[in-house]
Amino acid sequence: MNHHNQMFNYHFWANQTLLNHIKELPTTVMQEEVNTSFPTIAQAFGHIYAVESVWYRVLNGVQMQEALEICMPLEKETLLHSADHFANDFAQLAAKYKEWLQDQDNLDRTILLENPYAGTRETRLSEIVLHVVNHGTYHRGNVSTMLRQLGHASTMNDYSLFWYQEAGDSINL
Structure with missing residues (x-):
């Protein structure tokens, strides 16, 4: 398995691991407000999901500005999602990423990324995949x-726990 597939599989596993843990807590935990970077856990997961949706579209040739306009409303649309709903959303998006990754023969290929927040630069597809994982x-x-x-x-x-979990195939990747 190539390194980028491995890292993406880790990313999906980590999201599901955290969401599975949250499913064991009171359902209200997703909406309880805290004074931190996001007001609620649902908003944090909504942000992750929306941004991953943006990058998926960029990887498929959509200009970043258009991808942002399409996907960033997902942050608000997911405000009341449960952990189960997010787990399903992430699984569906991960399946799309995995299919895209399988179809790629050159992740070192560059695209011209026009980021409205940071400017324009040539970016390797592999950099975008690793950014999604890091984000x-x-x-x-x-x-x-x-x-x-x-x-x-x-x-x-x-990631180090994922190495051992992956060996036991405890989560369907």
């Missing part, structure tokens, strides 16, 4: 902090 890792850390602020433990979803 998710960053915000899962936010969610873990939010859980602790709400009086709940988080759950380990480090």
